[in-house]
Amino acid sequence: MEAPPVTVMPVTGGSINMMEYLLQGSVLDQALESLLHRLRGLCDNMEPETFIDHELVYLLKGQQGNPFILRARHSLSHPAVPWHLRYLGQPEAGDKSRHALVRNCLDVSASHSLPDFLNEMGFRLDHEFVANGHIFRRGALKVVVSKLSRVLVPGNTENTERLSLSYLVELSVLAPAGQDTVSDDMRSFAEQLKPLVHLEKIDPSKQRH
Amino acid sequence: MAGVPAVQVSIESSCEKQVQEVALDGTETYVPPLSMSQNLAKLAERIDFSQGSDSDGEGEEAVAGETRDRDWLKQEPEEEEGKKMMDNVEMKMRRRGTVKFQPSLWPWDSVRNNLRSSLTEMCVLYDVLSVVKAKRYMALDPVSQDPSAGKSPQVFQLMSKKKSLATAAQLLLKGAEKLSKSVAENLENRRQRDFNSELLRLRSQWKLRKVGDKILGDLSYRSAGSLFPHQGTFEVIKNTDLDLDKRVPGDYCPLDVQTPSDLEGSAYLKVSIQKQAPDIGDLGTVDLFRRQPRTKAGTQPWHVKLEAAQNVLLCKEIFAQLSREAVQIKSQIPHIVVKNQIISQPFPGLQLSISLCHSTGDKKNQKGSPERPKPDDHLYVLEHNLHQLMREFHKQRLSSVxxxxxxxxxxxxxxxxxxxxxxxxxxxxxxxxxxQGLLEKIIKQAKHIFLRSRTARTIDSLASHIEDPQIQAHWSNINDVYESSVKVLITSQGYEQICKSIQLQLNIGVEQIRVVHRDGRVVTLSHQEQELQDFLLSQMSQHQVHAVQQLAKVMGWHVLSFSNHVGLGPVESIGNASAITVASANGEYAISVRNGPESGCKVLVQFPRSHTKEQPKSEVVQDAKWTHLRGAYKEVQWSKMEGRNFVYKMELLMAALTPCP
Structure with a gap:
């Protein structure tokens, strides 16, 4: 992992530049059951899986510009699987008519010593949270319905407090850059969930307070 | 009438005026009503004054009738009919009263008389009815009709009967019509219900979805992990072409399915291994038909149809996968894909052909074409394995996700x-x-199957040609798709217990055969048939020498020398000759055996010197002890020896050379 320490340069994932197409929304806890029911019907014929993940967000601040953010995530329900390190770029301004948020994405699986490694490299832990919920798939589409909880004592994932009374719904696809048909598929899928949840493209940079 | 208040009878002329004429425009002209005087005159005209009657007698009668009436009224006041009558009677009484007190009023006399007679008759009728009804004193009995009573009553009877029958028939017909209508309605309902229940049953076994006003189903293996791009859609249709009047056939089903035309009929994959490769020019569409699988009783026709279509789809998918791999995989001898056939060469001079045989229903009449004398070399095991491999592939795809x-x-x-x-x-x-791809796997399996069958054939042919020694093969029942094993024993008849030296374990793989000896030595043979045959022949020749060795132990002879591979003598084309020399217990005789796979066996007996007829006189060797040395060898004419096999002959020989105690 060779992250530029000071200047923030776009990160490209090897020869194939993968993009994440994302739509987000939320449902209240009461509506969760019906949403899950609907997703079970729409998605691939697999047993819906639940997950509990712990995500740590690291920052590397330079002299100028935005800080460099890396997200390290590991599964609490499957402790043996490798950690997942993720870099997400800024949303592409590009085409306004596109139906989904598109951003650069780089996925790396890492060993369990990832937090130490990042600390050694100069990254600082910004915040951490625990996400638990359900994951569905339909072809390349991934639907994650998760409840986010705040970690009260740093590092202790047992002691958490939920952030809100609703669930975050994310519909995402990983595809090489320039495949805009993907966003059409996503929109048609989002349409099918319409009365239950409204999935929209939400720019996280405008949400920041 | 006027002036007497008791009179209550009022008679009016009908309000209807008489129509004089009806004009063309529909207006009716009425006859003007008569005036009071005119009316009176008209009534007076109708009176016949000549018919006088004795009013007194009639009056008495009337009184008697009245009292009787009164009694009757008292007796049965509760009778319903009586009540009706009472009104009439009272009316009559009053009228009669009028008659009594005004006897001069004659114009109503005829009316009175008629009323009275009718009253009498009514009373009689009533009496008769009450008597009959009470059944205390009298009973009605049908009186046999006199047939000669006349024709007219019979005709009447006939007519009335006919009429009543007609009415009855009409009623019955009406009822029947109603019934049949309701039955038809019921049937229609049931059919409707049947369709729905069939649809429900279909729904429980196949994927269905509604598109517009159509019901479409999915028979592809996509949900099971298939990547085959065929849609595999079928349409559910309601079977309505049945005539309502006709009897419902036994296999009638209200639900029918429409499968894509390219999935109709039946299909299978034919896998065969042939010896010689035919010319490339000969290759073409292979038309091979197999009889239709008999449908199981109790299954719905749509289910059979869908399963057949699904089978066709799977066969097509397997074939498409195989063809794709055949084109992609690079091998020394390229695989050939021609129309519905894939040809590969697993071994030189051998070809494996996989063909997709798809017969649509209308081709069935051509089935009886004379091109069928070819033996069925279809390898069912490989066909089955192809299906299995495809499903494994599906499953793997699904489970890897x-x-x-x-x-x-x-x-x-x-x-x-x-x-x-x-x-x-x-x-x-x-x-x-x-x-590994499907094709590679199936070629490997085909190779193995071929190698196994060829090994079996080689062993069998050796066993049938060579009687001595005997060769036994014990095949293991449980095999892997790529490996199987056989245990080969070489024995001599009658001496199985002592001659167990040669036990071979043949592990037949994909390309080669590994032979494991009893002592752990391993020999690897190629797929060539000749190699195995030569190897077994050399083993058999060694067996004979081993047998002599074992026999010598039993007989108390001593083994002087033993060699599996003799370096002397004529060179064998297969393997090496082996030899053994054994000496009798007292050391007088020695038997030397040389056995080669090709040259056969040669048995020599060495006699003691003393037995030789002409003792060579030597000046140097004078001592008598030297005569105990063994002398010259003599060959035994083995073929002339008695005995059913080699070891038996040898036993006899040894026995003959052993001196009697």
Whole structure:
């Protein structure tokens, strides 16, 4: 992992530049059951899986510009699987008519010593949270319905407090850059969930307070 | 009438005026009503004054009738009919009263008389009825009609009967019509219900969805992990072409399915291994038909149809996969794909052909074409394995798709994600990605099957040609698709217990046969038939010499020398000759046996010197002890020896050379 320490340069994932197409929304806890029911019907014929993940967000601040953010995530329900390190770029301004948020994405699986490694490299832990919920798939589409909880004592994932009374719904696809048909598929899928949840493209940079 | 208040009878002329004429425009002209005087005059005209009657007698009668009436009224006041009558009677009484007190009023006399007679008759009728009804004193009995009573009553009877019958018939007909209508309605309802219940049953076994006003189903294996691009859609239709009047046939089903035209009929994959390769020019569409599978009783026709279509789809998918691999895989001898046939060469001079045989229903009449004398070399095992491999492929595809953990990780192979953190090296990563295709697997299986059958044939032909020694093969029942084993024993008849030296374990693989000896030596043979045959022949020749060795032990002879591979004598084309020399217990005789796979056996007996007829006189060797030395060898004419096999002959020989105690 060779992250530029000071200047923030776009990160490209090897020869194939993968993009994440994302739509987000939320449902209240009461509506969760019906949403899950609907997703079970729409998605691939697999047993819906639940997950509990712990995500740590690291920052590397330079002299100028935005800080460099890396997200390290590991599964609490499957402790043996490798950690997942993720870099997400800024949303592409590009085409306004596109139906989904598109951003650069780089996925790396890492060993369990990832937090130490990042600390050694100069990254600082910004915040951490625990996400638990359900994951569905339909072809390349991934639907994650998760409840986010705040970690009260740093590092202790047992002691958490939920952030809100609703669930975050994310519909995402990983595809090489320039495949805009993907966003059409996503929109048609989002349409099918319409009365239950409204999935929209939400720019996280405008949400920041 | 006027002036007497008791008179209550009022008679009016009908209000209807008489119509004089009806004009063309529909207006009716009425006759003007008569005036009071005119009316009176008209009534007076109708009176016949000549008919006088004695009013007194009638009056008495009337009184008697009245009292009787009164009694009757008292007696049965509750009778219903009586009540009706009472009104009449009272009216009559009053009228009569009028008559009594005004006897001069004659114009109403005829009316009175008629009323009275009718009253009498009514009373009689009433009496008769009450008597009959009470059944205390009298009973009505049908009186036999006199047939000669006249024709007219009979005609009447006939007419009335006819009429009543007609009415009855009409009623019955009406009822029947109603019934049949309701039955038809019921049937229609049931059919409707049947369709729905059939649809429900279909729904429980096949994937269905509604598109517009159509019901479409999916018979593809996509949900099971197939990647075949065929849609595999079928349409559910309601079977309505049945005539309502006709009897419902036994196999009638209200639900029918419409499968795509390219999935109709039946299909199978024919896998065969042939010896000689035909000319490339000969290759073409192979038309082979197999009889239709008999449908199981109790299954719905749509189910049979769908299963057949699904089978066709799977066969097509397998064939498409095989053809794709045949084109992609690079091998020394390229695989040939021609129309519906894939040809590959597993071994030189041998070809494996996989063909997709798809027969649509209308081709059935051509089935009886004379091109069928060819023996059925179809390898059912391989066909089955192809299906199995395809399904395994499906399953693998489905099961490899696991949800990522943590949830943010991308979809993909779980083991590939482990590669980085666990520092896999190149070979480990390669082993993850390497997967054998369907065609490669099936070729390997075909090779194995061929090698196994050829080995079996070689052993069998050897066993049938060579009687001595005997060869036994014990095949294991449980085999792998790529490996099977056989245990080969070489024995001599009657001496199985002592001659157990040669026990071979043949492990038949894909390309070669590994032979494991009893002592652990391993020989690897190629797929060539001749190699195995030569090997077994040399083993059999060795067996004879081993047998002599064992026999010598039993007989108390001593083994002087033993060699599996003799370096002397004529060179054998197969393997080496083996030899043994044994000496009798007292050392007088020695038997020397040389056995080669090709040259056969040669048995020599060495006699003691003393037995030789002409003792060579030597000046140097004078001592008598030298006469105990064994002398010259003599060959035994083995073929002339008695005995059913080699070991028996040898036993006899040894016995003959052993001196009697």
């Amino acid at each position: 696991v949800m990522p953990h943590p949830a943010s990780a991308p979809f993909g192979h779980k083991r590939l994600r482990l590669a980085g953190p666990q520092a896999y090296d190149k070979t480990e990563i390669c082993s993850l990605q390497q997967s």
